[in-house]
Amino acid sequence: MSDRPREAQGPLPPEGADFCWGRHPVLTLLEETPQRCLKLYVAKGAAGEAVSRALDLCREASVSFQVVDVSVLKRLSPGVNHQGLLAQVSSVALIPCESYLDRLPSKGPVLILAVDHVQDPQNLGSMIRSAEVAGAEAVLLPMRRSALPTGTVMKVSAGAALRLPLLSVTNLSRTLKLLTQDHGFWSVGLDHRADRTLWQEPLPERCVLVVGSEGTGLSPLVAKGCDDRRRIPMHGGTGSLNVAVAASIGLFEWLRGVDKSSEGL
Missing domain, CATH: 3.40.1280.10 (SPOUT methyltransferase, trefoil knot domain)
Structure with missing residues (x-):
């Protein structure tokens, strides 16, 4: 995760926010409909080709992202296998x-x-x-x-x-x-x-x-x-x-x- 854009800061999503999780689903979202991705949350320490690709796609589509402790991802998406990537999605395309x-x-x-x-x-x-x-x-x-x-x-x-x-x-x-x-x-x-x-x-x-x-x-x-x-x-x-x-x-x-x-x- 080197040479990445500055991490976006700010409040965490409100209650009732919609998410897409897991490396393959998040990459598909960023590749096919990036305008529906409001923000990407990346677990601290997450690495690998999929994570690097997700960050590259964020750069290309001007999607902000934030690196957070893995406990935050667990709290936002309890009981799912997020694989270090969690995207907040909109029901309408921006x-x-x-x-x-x-x-x-x-x-x-x-x-x-x-x-x-x-x-x-x-x-x-x-x-x-x-x-x-x-x-x-x-x-x-x-x-x-x-x-x-x-x-x-x-x-x-x-x-x-x-x-x-x-x-x-x-x-x-x-x-x-x-x-x-x-x-x-x-x-x-x-x-x-x-x-x-x-x-x-x-x-x-x-x-x-x-x-x-x-x-x-x-x-x-x-x-x-x-x-x-x-x-x-x-x-x-x-x-x-x-x-x-x-x-x-x-x-x-x-x-x-x-x-x-x-x-x-």
Whole structure:
């Protein structure tokens, strides 16, 4: 396992996550449908041709992996012969972002939701559901340190995760730059530290709405890469909103602006 990519870190999969285990099944998954592999877990000390091949396939498909103690694999997949390899799989195929961008409408209002390291599958499912109802074209999902489309996400999204394109992203800051420079989008981050409010002026018609993680909000690099940052005005003593609620407010504020524009108001 020498000369391998840097090991991905982050939380272990949530309860109810789906897995593929064993060297041959995992290799088949990575060779034939790598877009369904959310993350590969490799037991410390695992070696051999199959393990090396699995890591090579991860490099090729930009699938993150994490080396963990063998006890972690046993806990995640009790009673199975994992052979040192365990892949977390999605019930829906994620689409590599760059391969999808040319399919986006080149004119007119277009909304994309970008999720910056949201951890809770319930929140992710709720945001995907709201994004579909608000008319978003797609959702951008970083592949590291983020909740990914597990069965819980599918259920909470009420099936929206099966209908709305979910685009996998390895570097969200770079993807935002690509969307703004080459595809005419304007990225707007929801950030409670921003000077301007969400209602101060209409959101752009070609908009990437960026929401941050629970607790910490937008990461510094992503916040810096946004063309604009807006805050949602709040009263009372709570001081913050659930990230899925904040995302919904931003999504429907964009839709309200588009509807007003189309009515000529």
